[in-house]
Amino acid sequence: QVQFVQSGAEVKRPGASVKVSCRASGYSFTTYAMHWVRQAPGQRPEWMGWISAAVGNTGYSQTFQGRLTLTRDISASTVFMELRNLRSEDTAVYFCARGPPGTILMDVWGKGTTVTVSS
């Protein structure tokens, strides 16, 4: 079955960077895109961006332009999300979610990685 294993919880200082990984299994990795969505405590989810697993094309929400980089390692069926210049408002659970080609649909989600930004 389709599964995602995300890296463990992180605690970072303001101004630092965080890199979260998402390893996929149970499907053809390069057939789909991967999206990243975050959810701050008590808030609605927030779409961050996507990456094509096949060719590495990316698209980012304007909210994160300049701070967010998505990459992938095809050999490891893994996608990475790096967010730089962290601030307290970036404290959230970060989810990876699979995206069928040609749509904005996110059909299967990882369990999430908690990132806490605190001085």
Added chain:
Amino acid sequence: SYELTQPPSVSVSPGQTARITCSGDALPEKYPYWYQQKSGQAPVLVNYEDNKRPSGIPERFSGSISGTMATLTISGAQVEDEADYYCFSRDNTEIYRVFGGGTKLTVL
């Protein structure tokens, strides 16, 4: 920016029909995706693209759209359907992809 508006809460008794709405200017052309999120868990897709359901999602979950309002209908709601429900869609420029504010469904 773009906004999708949902009621904060909906409450029904077990076996009743729950209707959760989502309003947005682009919805007539951009059918929303509906996600169920239980406490402490990742969202789960329950309805998409002209009332399709992923495998494993009960038939009681259905979606519809009329003008700028989409509705997720849970026919015969069960206690296990208690969760937050979010709609997700994009605007006509395809620039903004947003979630609605979420609706807390209570079944008791």
